[in-house]
Amino acid sequence: MTPYYEKSGITIYHGDCREVLPRLSAESVDVVIADPPYAIDNKFGTQVGRPGYGNRSLQFAWDKAEGVAEGVAEAMRLCKAPFAAFCFVGLPTCELVRRAMLEAGLIVKMAAWAKECPAPALPGNWWPSAFELALYGYQSGAFFADVRPTRRNWWVHDSYRFGQPGKVAHPTQKPLSLIAYIMSAMAKPGSIILDPFMGSGTTLRAAKDAGCRAIGIEIEERYAEIAARRLEQSVIEWGDEKQRTDLQSSVLEAMGNQESPISQAELF
Ligand SMILES: C[S@@+](CC[C@H](N)C(=O)[O-])C[C@H]1O[C@@H](n2cnc3c(N)ncnc32)[C@H](O)[C@@H]1O
Numbered sequence: 001m002t003p004y005y006e007k008s009g010i011t012i013y014h015g016d017c018r019e020v021l022p023r024l025s026a027e028s029v030d031v032v033i034a035d036p037p038y039a040i041d042n043k044f045g046t047q048v049g050r051p052g053y054g055n056r057s058l059q060f061a062w063d064k065a066e067g068v069a070e071g072v073a074e075a076m077r078l079c080k081a082p083f084a085a086f087c088f089v090g091l092p093t094c095e096l097v098r099r100a101m102l103e104a105g106l107i108v109k110m111a112a113w114a115k116e117c118p119a120p121a122l123p124g125n126w127w128p129s130a131f132e133l134a135l136y137g138y139q140s141g142a143f144f145a146d147v148r149p150t151r152r153n154w155w156v157h158d159s160y161r162f163g164q165p166g167k168v169a170h171p172t173q174k175p176l177s178l179i180a181y182i183m184s185a186m187a188k189p190g191s192i193i194l195d196p197f198m199g200s201g202t203t204l205r206a207a208k209d210a211g212c213r214a215i216g217i218e219i220e221e222r223y224a225e226i227a228a229r230r231l232e233q234s235v236i237e238w239g240d241e242k243q244r245t246d247l248q249s250s251v252l253e254a255m256g257n258q259e260s261p262i263s264q265a266e267l268f
Contacts, residue, residue, distance in 0.1 A: 004221075005228040009213035010204050014224040017196035017217040018067055021074040024215070029078045029194040030143075031085070031187045035174055036072065036097075036197040038090025038132075039065035060171055062219065068197075069096035075196045076104040084138035084186050086111075088174075097135050106137025109153065113178055116158040136186075146185035155181060168226050170200035180206040187212050201227025 001023050005012040013020045040063060076085055085106060089097050101108045111134045118130035131154070138144070157178040160167040166176060179202050187193055189211035195203035198216030200223055207214035208231060218224040 004224045005231065007231065008208065010208055010231055011215045012198070012201070012204065012224055012227055013215070013217045014219075014221050015217065016067070016219050017071040018074065020217045021071065021078065021196060024078055026078055027080045028192065029075070029215070030080060030083060030191040031183075031193050032072070032075045032079060032083075032087070033179065033183060033186070033193055033195050033203045034072055034075060034085070034087040034197055035172075035195070035199060035203070036068040036087065036089075036093065037063045037065070038088070039063060039068070039092040040090050065092050065096065068093045069100045071196045072097055073100040073104065075194050076100070076106075078194065082139035082141035084136065084142040084144070086134060086136040086182055086186060088113075088132055088134045090133075094133065094135065101135060101137035104137070106139060108135055108137040110134070111136055112154040113174075114154055114156045116156050118159070142186075143188060143191075144185060145188070151185075168200045168230065170223055170226060173200050174202045176202055176206055179203055180209060183207065183210055183212065198227060199223050201230050205230050 001013065001020065003011045004014040037060075072085070072087055076083070079085070085101060085104070087097050087101075098108055112131045113134065114131045118128045121128040155178060157175040159175060160173050167173065183193065183203070183206050187207075187210070191212045193203060193207045193212050193214040195214065195216045198204060198218045201216055201218075204214045204216045204227055216227060218227065
């Protein structure tokens with residue numbers, strides 16, 4: 001199987017993850033971080049914008065529940081025990097992903113990404129969608145680095161707006177700072193991260209910045225291309241500086257409690 005992109009420990013496959021994943025080696029992954037389609041049944045289609053502001057499309061051909069549970073289950077099957085997985089979910093996919101995680105032998109819990117500045121509610125909607133739900137699961141003994149007493153299972157990060165630095169042409173691009181945080185809690189430098197629904201490659205970019213290795217799979221070639229280009233950029237976007245500093249300390253503390261050949265100098 002020929003990768004679409006392969007450089008410095010980061011590999012992209014263009015294709016349906018249900019076809020690509022069975023061709024990867026078992027026990028070749030440490031952590032799954034996935035952001036599959038939410039399968040939102042949006043009744044509003046395209047919202048016509050003000051003149052000069054463009055239209056806001058709210059329906060994507062790929063936003064289907066079909067294949068989500070299978071992709072997540074197959075991704076977890078490639079992990080070395082003890083492992084952990086993190087997966088964003090929509091209401092229609094939540095139970096499917098929960099079941100897949102339980103069947104993989106994980107303890108399953110919820111987390112949320114709260115948006116600092118959510119897009120306003122559409123006509124006919126009661127409240128704007130100001131947070132997104134995720135499930136995470138882990139086996140006993142899986143690596144976890146965020147030992148801060150103040151840690152919690154929801155995080156506030158701003159979503160990208162068009163024209164903002166770092167925003168690429170993917171309609172549901174996750175904030176890099178959010179994925180970077182999740183990754184630094186669940187993985188250490190050198191870990192192999194798998195994102196079977198990688199979109200514009202936010203997980204892969206975060207992995208590269210953190211010194212991790214990563215595999216991403218994307219069904220639409222235009223997004224695989226965007227991801228490959230993001231990986232070639234040298235700029236590292238970071239979110240909140242204080243959060244980063246706190247996290248660095250807790251990662252170092254956690255790693256001090258576990259055997260690791262990696263020196264502090266290599267970490268950040
Ligand atoms: C929610 S988006 C991921 C966005 C990503 N986290 C980012 O920051 O850009 C889900 C992606 O999964 C892709 N996708 C949907 N079904 C797929 C499948 N069966 N195999 C691989 N990719 C798939 C879609 O094309 C879409 O880009």
